Amino acid sequence: MKIFILLIKNKKRFRKYKNFLLxxxxxxxxxxxxxxxxKLKDLSNLLxxxxxKSYYFVYILFSKID
Structure with missing residues (x-):
């Protein structure tokens, strides 16, 4: 399982791509x-x-495709 981390600062930008991501x-x-x-030193969790310095919305996208 691949894990993607998506950092989005702008809520509107996320709404724009939400359907695409889903x-x-x-x-x-x-x-x-x-x-x-x-920053985590344990890389086994892939995070x-x-x-x-500014607020970000952190999304973890789970993909079933290896």
């Missing part, structure tokens, strides 16, 4: 809205968090 991905979950996220 068409190709089976599960979209809003993880959190944040100002800072610590890569980066420091940002």
């Amino acid at each position: 068409h190709f991905y089976f599960n979209i979950k809003i993880i959190m809205q944040f100002e800072k996220i610590a 890569f968090f980066i420091f940002y």
